[in-house]
Amino acid sequence: MSTVVRLAQSFDEWRAAARELIALGVPPADVAWQSRPGDGDLFSAAPDATDTSAPLLRLPRPLVELLESAACFNVPDRWAFLYQVLWRWQQGQHDVMSPADADGARLHAMVKAVHREEHDMHAYVRFRERPECEGAPRFVAWFEPVHEVLPQVARHFARRMGATSWMIATPAASMLWDGTTLHAGPALMQGAADIDDAGEALWLTYYRSIFNPARVNADLLHSHIPSRFWKNLPEGGIVPAMLSGAANGERRTGQTASVGQRSGATMIPIAAERAQPVREVATSLDQCRRCELWKSATQAVPGIGPAQARIMLVGEQPGDQEDLAGLPFVGPAGALLEQAMQEAGMARDSIYLTNAVKHFKWEPRGKRRLHKTPAQREILACHGWLEEEIERVQPQVIVALGSTALKSILQDGAASMTPLIGTPVQHAGRSVIAAYHPAYVLRAPDESSRRQAYAVIVAGLRQALRLEQDSHHSVVAGTSCPSSRRA
Known part of the structure; x- marks a missing residue:
């Protein structure tokens, strides 16, 4: 059979095309998936619409949820891979859902990475307040996600921020919340520098004031916040200088140079190892990392x-x-x-x-x-x-x-x-x-x-x-x- 080309720019488009192909009995090897119109092969063909011998497609809810999450994983072959998983399930190979299976392991790894990206956006999106302008969102954030998780993350912030209007912009798309409805749109910004936030100077002053050089742990700081996020965090521009100051003597006194220079202030020498904070233990079983299992x-x-x-x-x-x-x-x-x-x-x-x-x-x-x-x-x-x-x-x-x-x-x-x-x-x-x-x-x-x-x-x-x-x-x-x- 000639290669069948199918366009998929979203999970819903892929699902509709996959249902048709499964019903027609088209195996994964005979399908070429494209993400943009016009990428097809001149010699591709449509499947035989009279071949409807395949059984009606019925999937368990957990598999649908895995496929929907994995569809956000940003790799060129994602639609072809998801169709391969779907085809194997329809052929009775239900171990494709197991992490012990090769395809199942990749599927679970994709889902895990997507969920991790959602978590990172929840943690590292920084909203900046803009000057009041009628019709414009009050808060704007810029983020550069690795995977296509903006719609899910936007729903999360819509639930948390009530009637306050905001927009999250990314290199590929943007989501606007007007207080009642989410609106999806194209990319509207080039980067975080496009956002003018009058209150950012106040935030940075506060951040400097709570910084304790005696307790800083640069390795831990970078392990908790991956380096790709630092460039878009407001405090990202001042952290390197504060780390340098801690390494050059401020760590010995447990206070920044500006505190020591104040009139009447006393420099109090302390041992760095005694200034380390007590780390919180895991508060739930899901967070437990006490061993490697x-x-x-x-x-x-x-x-x-x-x-x-x-x-x-x-x-x-x-x-x-x-x-x-x-x-x-x-x-x-x-x-x-x-x-x-x-x-x-x-x-x-x-x-x-x-x-x-x-x-x-x-x-x-x-x-x-x-x-x-x-x-x-x-x-x-x-x-x-x-x-x-x-x-x-x-x-x-x-x-x-x-x-x-x-x-x-x-x-x-x-x-x-x-x-x-x-x-x-x-x-x-x-x-x-x-x-x-x-x-x-x-x-x-x-x-x-x-x-x-x-x-x-x-x-x-x-x-x-x-x-x-x-x-x-x-x-x-x-x-x-x-x-x-x-x-």
Whole structure:
């Protein structure tokens, strides 16, 4: 078949063309995508409109969202690549959504880069106030995004800035907010120098006054704000001189030269290492960077269950499916655990399920991501999140599914499963029960071993129920008659 040319200048145009091509059964190799009219091949042809044997295109919402985000990634072959992903999905190759797949890995990397660019625009767009002029926006900002994320970012600022009018200009386009409606338009500026801001001098004076040379960390400053943003930040023009001053002696006194020159001011020598600020720890699991596992994981996977569950089950770490879904115990091991819970008489919706390590640690094996046991340093790095869950949920009984969970709960790197199976231990006022992880059952070499390991899990869950009921009865008995307790 001759090459089919399709024009796509936006995601909506690409989606309409892709639907037509999928319905006509045109493979990716036979499609040439162009971003501007007139770029087509003189020998290209239209597809046979009578060929409609392909099934109706139906996509899961997560795939649509991935494609829509990846469409903002600014590379020449993006439309061809997205059509290849779409074609593979329609052919039944659903692993194209997995980061373990080559195309899936590229798709997720594109989406991640686009989201990062959106975050950078949220953080580094600087609005400058313009002189009042009827019909003109009150605030104007200039930004040079790597990817085409201006519409999404404009919606973000429209929600945050209320009825105040503003405009964000980029080299390719601009977005104007008039207080009620967003308007898209062509590029209207050449750079940040085109913006006249009378208040910028006041801002720079304030910035200089809060600058502490004794606490400056140039490497950290540049790692937090990539160099490509500095040229368009108002303070970008004065930071190099302030860093130079800090390196040339102001760091020793902890104050700028202008402060030391004031009448009556005293120079107070301090040690630079003692002037370093206390760095804030991560305030949410998604922000956690205490170990390296977040770099290869799709997302952190928190626990799930009732706010005050009396029994908590703690596994090792998320698996491949848990990593993609963002929920614990939803893969094959989760299905086996649910079967064991039913056999033990334990209702899943009354139990809090979580893992000792919150990011999926894996190694590539062909197109698959295979589980890799977390190292002790990674267990320790994640222990704070498990402690926070235990403190919040306040379970009476904790079932450690596997040795990783046991080591984390007991905070003992030498803790062993075998001596504790069937023998609950008290730790921090709670009963801790050791049982095999469901994945251990799935990996057992023969049927006899699988039955034995599965029986240990069921017995551990039943034991947890008995201990929870005994604890509940003792609490009720101890609080139902205060007068007898005093006697």
